[in-house]
Amino acid sequence: MHDFDWSSIPGALPFLWDGMKISLVITLQAVVVGIVWGTLLAMMRLSSIKALSWFAAGYVNLFRAVPLVMVLLWFFLIVPEFVGQLFNIPKGTDMRLSSAMAGFALFEAAYYSEIIRAGIQSVSKGQMAAASALGMTYGQSMRLVVLPQAFRNMVPLLLTQAIILFQDTSLVYVSALADFFGAAYKVGDRDGRLVELLLFAGAVYFVICFSASQIVKRLQKKYHPA
């Protein structure tokens, strides 16, 4: 049996916290950008202009067909070089964090747009008609009438997706970026205490995600008392 030795964790806590901050920053910005870009995609998808709707459908289906790991590898290995040449960024600049953020935001937007599309479609058609009858333009009726109701219905789903996204940020491991998991792995590897650090990381993720999902469940009951 393994002899547990948790002694390397207390000293490593500041380093792990730095990692956690990276995980949270990536999550937060991907949620914000993902929702904004996802909303635009959803509106394009539902638009009567064929070109827009095809573009949005193609974008969403492409990102949903490809594994996140693959998207991240694109953004770590290929895109920086491409962008670097395009904007004359000196070679060797560390673009891992910005690449990770861009990759997550564009990837998550595809998933958010599907949630938002369903949310928009769940608002009854009469609302849009009523807004138009009141003389509002399409943009106004979307912004002032449809989207506020759609988002209210979607809050639990959007938050659940954010929890999944937070878990997925651990995949920046493929770029050796020290997010929370990467930091835990590094400490465990350095001290020969991989078993303890991996179990610790798992426990931390569990506590955070489980509590967050319980809060979402409560919200759901408040908004949609079954």
Added chain:
Amino acid sequence: MGYQWNWGVFFQPSATGDDTYLGWMFAGFKMTIGLSLSAWVIALLLGALVGVLRTVPNKLLAGIATAYVELFRNIPLLVQLFIWYFVLPELLPESLGNAFKQSHPVLQQFFASMVCLGLFTSARVAEQVRSGINSLPKGQKNAGLALGFTLPQTYRFVMLPMAFRLVVPPLTSEFLNIFKNSAVCSTIGLLELAAQGRQLVDYTAQPYESFIAVTLAYIAINVVVMTLMHKFERRIAVPGYIGGK
């Protein structure tokens, strides 16, 4: 920007000499398919069992099933994979742990990946099965019991045959996910499709061709699985329900 496209690179003999780079990709493709399908079997069997248990009146059984689902849903897949691969062999009784560590490295990677993906997905399958069972009208269960069936018989003959058919469409997306999630297993060195893509970049110095090819392979898997499942969904749909005839 001066990039030299060279799609012919896939037909060049690989660095080890015994295969072409296309052969490498195909090996990764087979690994991805084999891993995903075997993990899917585990996910379906365990997921169906746990999903059913979550709906039974016995508080203890339902509680265990709920704990199982929450455990596997709230820890990132990557962390679970590392725990299966690096931690579990250390916690097993010494003889068993050593047997694992002395087996062929590919076998270790495959086994850890299969169990990890299987259990991870089983929690999601269980949620779908549970909501399938819960979506049945209450009258079905009551009618079964009123006819003198025991509770297990009601499940066996009345509820599950319906629930399993209703749950096929939502399971399609979990089935698609398992192929995508299998790419995570490249992190422990398993040479599946994504890992082969990385290797191709290193060996051929043709990053664009390598990644485009691997990405297209994933899209192809996605399209094929979706088409097949769509046919299956239509055959199995319950008449009178959404999607049924």
